[in-house]
Every structure is written in C-alpha cells, then in structure tokens.
Amino acid sequence: MGDDGVTTLSKRDESQTDELTRDEIFTMLSNRRRRWVLHYLKQTEKQRVDLRSLVDSISAWEYDVPADELPWKKRKRVYTALRQSHLPKLDEAGAIEYDQSRGVVELTDEAAELQMYLEYVPARDIPWSHVYLGLTVVGLALTVLAQHTIFPFVELGGTALAGIFVAMFGVTAVVHTSYARRNRIGRGDPPR
Structure with a gap:
C-alpha cells in the first residue's frame, strides 16, 4: 500500500523513466x-481479470481443448508458470499490473505500444516497406513513360495516372491492413 493509501499493483519502480529496450520487448514477447x-x-x-479465468483460457488455447475438459495437472502446469514466471515478467515490464496476493491481472496503457513489435515478416514474405518502395518505383516509371510520349502511356492523362496510383496504393494498403489485423493482440484467435 502506498503513502496515499492506494494499493499499487505494479512492482515496477515508479521513479524509473527508462523505456524498455527493443531486446527486452522482443524477449518478453518471444514467449x-x-x-x-x-x-x-x-x-x-x-478491467481486472482473476487469475483462474486467465489460466483456464490459456490452458484451453495451449492444449486445444475446452478448459473444463482439461485434467487438473495440465491447468496446474499453466497456473504455476504464469504465477511464478510470466505474470511477474509482464508486470515488471509495465505491460500488466499483477496483484499476486489477490490473484488479479490488469492490462496497462503501455501494453498498446507492444503491438508494433508483433507485426513480423514471415521467412518467405517480403517486408511491407519493400512493397511500398516497389509501388513508388512503378509509379515513377509510369510517370516518366507518360511524360516521354511512349505508346501506350502517352494516352494516359493526369487524371488517369492519378487514378492508377490511388488504386495501386489503395489495394496495397487494404491488403496490408488486413494482414496486420491477423497479428493484432486481442483480436481473433490467440497469437501463435
């Protein structure tokens, strides 16, 4: 309990102003x-969730079985790991507030900043920055071809050229947004 009579859930030193490093964030999210x-x-x-509900959901996701069908030992394994390791690490990082004595967990505002680190690029994919760079090169090439009166690009007026650019970037942005939603914490299936 703090000097003002309010119980502080987080074990993180409030005077600490250093932000987490990228390595610390990646280490935290690697599990x-x-x-x-x-x-x-x-x-x-x-706003606050009891530890039992959290354990039941995570156990069900981990074993791909409804929580009420899981043996006690498997839920206990998840409970022990969360209570002794994972929740304290997330609390220390400031992503959650974990009150071990009450068995409650709460998401902090800092957790939202972790989302950008989950937008990864699978091994066989190209980074989105390269996709947008490629679109820019294609747009530049179309502009140069239209300006140098090269057939059939000479027939493209400014409005048609602008329409092509908007369509290219619009379709790519929609695909990128859809792709990013799949990796967003808190939406759809749990992240793997």
Missing part, C-alpha cells in the same frame, strides 16, 4: 504464454 496473456486481457471487457 507464447506471455503473448496469450496480453491477447486475453485485450479481448476481455473487464
């Missing part, structure tokens, strides 16, 4: 159970 904790907390409409 699937920690990603699932963040996902569950963003999905729930409650």
Whole structure:
C-alpha cells in the first residue's frame, strides 16, 4: 500500500523513466504464454481479470481443448508458470499490473505500444516497406513513360495516372491492413 493509501499493483519502480529496450520487448514477447496473456486481457471487457479465468483460457488455447475438459495437472502446469514466471515478467515490464496476493491481472496503457513489435515478416514474405518502395518505383516509371510520349502511356492523362496510383496504393494498403489485423493482440484467435 502506498503513502496515499492506494494499493499499487505494479512492482515496477515508479521513479524509473527508462523505456524498455527493443531486446527486452522482443524477449518478453518471444514467449507464447506471455503473448496469450496480453491477447486475453485485450479481448476481455473487464478491467481486472482473476487469475483462474486467465489460466483456464490459456490452458484451453495451449492444449486445444475446452478448459473444463482439461485434467487438473495440465491447468496446474499453466497456473504455476504464469504465477511464478510470466505474470511477474509482464508486470515488471509495465505491460500488466499483477496483484499476486489477490490473484488479479490488469492490462496497462503501455501494453498498446507492444503491438508494433508483433507485426513480423514471415521467412518467405517480403517486408511491407519493400512493397511500398516497389509501388513508388512503378509509379515513377509510369510517370516518366507518360511524360516521354511512349505508346501506350502517352494516352494516359493526369487524371488517369492519378487514378492508377490511388488504386495501386489503395489495394496495397487494404491488403496490408488486413494482414496486420491477423497479428493484432486481442483480436481473433490467440497469437501463435
């Protein structure tokens, strides 16, 4: 309990002003159970969640079986790992507030900043920055071809050229947005 009579849930030193480094964030998000904790907390409409509900959901996701069908030992394994390791790490990082004595967990505003680190590029994909750079090169090439009266590009007026650019970038932006939503914490299936 703090000097003002308010119980502080977070164990993080409030005088600490340093932000987490990228390495610390990647280390924290490298564990699937920690990603699932963040996902569950963003999905729930409650501000604070009891540890049992969190354990039941994460156990069900991990074993791909409804929580009420899981043996006690498997839920206990998840409970122990969350209570002793994952929740304290997320609390220390400032992503959640974890009151171990009450068994409640709460998402903090800082957790929203972690989202950008989950937009990864799979091994066989190209980074989105390269896609947008490629679109820019194509747009520049179309502009140069239209300006140098090269057939059939000479027939493109300014409005048609602008329409092509808007269509190219618009379709790409829609695909990129859809792709990013799949990796967003708190939406859809839990992140793997």
